Amino acid sequence: MKKQLRETPSQTAGPYVHIGLLPDAAGIDVDHHGIAGHTGLNSGTPIVITGVVRDGAGEIVKDALLEIWQAGDDGQFADGHRGFARAHTDFETGEFRFETVKPGPVAWTDGTPQAPHITVMIFARGINIHLHTRIYFADEADANAADPVLNAIADGRETLLAKPEESSNNSYRFDVSLQGEAETVFFDI
Amino acid sequence: MVSNNKPAFAQRDRTWHPKGLTPAYNSSVLRSPKRALLQMPPSLSETSGPVFGHNMLGEHDADMLRNAVVDGDPVGERIVVSGRVLDEYARPQPGVLIEIWQANAGGRYRHVRDGYLAPLDENFSGYGRCLSDEQGNYSFRTIRPGPYPFPNNGPAWRPAHIHLSLFGASFAQRLITQFYFEGDPLIKHCAIVNAVSDPAAVDRMVARLDLDNAVPFDALAYRFDIVLRGRNETRFDTEHS
Numbered sequence A: 001m002k003k004q005l006r007e008t009p010s011q012t013a014g015p016y017v018h019i020g021l022l023p024d025a026a027g028i029d030v031d032h033h034g035i036a037g038h039t040g041l042n043s044g045t046p047i048v049i050t051g052v053v054r055d056g057a058g059e060i061v062k063d064a065l066l067e068i069w070q071a072g073d074d075g076q077f078a079d080g081h082r083g084f085a086r087a088h089t090d091f092e093t094g095e096f097r098f099e100t101v102k103p104g105p106v107a108w109t110d111g112t113p114q115a116p117h118i119t120v121m122i123f124a125r126g127i128n129i130h131l132h133t134r135i136y137f138a139d140e141a142d143a144n145a146a147d148p149v150l151n152a153i154a155d156g157r158e159t160l161l162a163k164p165e166e167s168s169n170n171s172y173r174f175d176v177s178l179q180g181e182a183e184t185v186f187f188d189i
Numbered sequence B: 001m002v003s004n005n006k007p008a009f010a011q012r013d014r015t016w017h018p019k020g021l022t023p024a025y026n027s028s029v030l031r032s033p034k035r036a037l038l039q040m041p042p043s044l045s046e047t048s049g050p051v052f053g054h055n056m057l058g059e060h061d062a063d064m065l066r067n068a069v070v071d072g073d074p075v076g077e078r079i080v081v082s083g084r085v086l087d088e089y090a091r092p093q094p095g096v097l098i099e100i101w102q103a104n105a106g107g108r109y110r111h112v113r114d115g116y117l118a119p120l121d122e123n124f125s126g127y128g129r130c131l132s133d134e135q136g137n138y139s140f141r142t143i144r145p146g147p148y149p150f151p152n153n154g155p156a157w158r159p160a161h162i163h164l165s166l167f168g169a170s171f172a173q174r175l176i177t178q179f180y181f182e183g184d185p186l187i188k189h190c191a192i193v194n195a196v197s198d199p200a201a202v203d204r205m206v207a208r209l210d211l212d213n214a215v216p217f218d219a220l221a222y223r224f225d226i227v228l229r230g231r232n233e234t235r236f237d238t239e240h241s
């Protein structure tokens, strides 16, 4: 099949993205249908993932919006929008927070299992086309060692590993660097 | 264990889309990765995606002239925006969730962080949503937004624009964009528009006056067609052979 049309070009989501995607955060009172902050997945191990997004000067980005998409603990993607959630980086602290469950293994293109991971898309003022990355889990060392995506990364694979928080069970820290020394690995998938 | 039984996607043409780093748009300078993107084939994590149905929509979500009314109509030029969502193979894309946000007629956003001196309009939120139908058609009603200033290597102005977020059938099709209005003299001066380098690509972000769809003595109309990334059927075939 030959392409007949070209994709509509991307443009930045800008600083007021919340109006459309997280209206509560903008100060607009509309029903959000439960996609803010929680994937709606309940079967399996509940986890909390928090983090910040930093720019190339190390400043915390306070107007970003993140979306996640993941399989359930059985490695299956649910119907509807369970498995999907959105969160913005807090206007004061810059921290985002997701509540979900630890995902199960999803097949790679050859049918072998990938390590548990969560797909992440990042939107913000100054980001011309959304950035795509993955959250893996630092406490899944064996699965990570066999993961085809992690193993394709020459430099910076640790940037994709959410670290268990010492202070609380089943809480993970995942900080993103848009640019700089600790720049997160982003994908073209 | 799930097998990857869905078709994959052709790679995005990243010379057609804006690059990450476009120094004339100041905000991109520290927010663009410097490392090359890692190219990977899509797996089920990207070829699947959330599905949003009509239960996601409120009654007046696609009517931004109505969905925030307190005591009257919003101020501004009433418009109907409609178009069709296709993929790169020209196939209609049904069930695409289109989320909409925009400034009011004076160029002010209803957002806790917008402090522009133009007044808020208590009858307008700038928030909307709609879904494409079986043929990929969508439509919403709103007011034409005003241009507004923003800091960018000194003061700069955005042309009138409406932001759109698009959810196709797969997360790999995810797209956020903006469209502009035919004939707006600010388009060519805008560093965000010009982050897109190919004039043919810029042209694809411009909505056309659509007099045939105007509502007599009520609303002008604009047409904006959208193309999402296409599934690569060739790959689909080889995966199943």
Ligand SMILES: [Fe+3]
Binding pocket: A014, A016, B103, B158, B161, B163
């Ligand atoms: Fe805007």
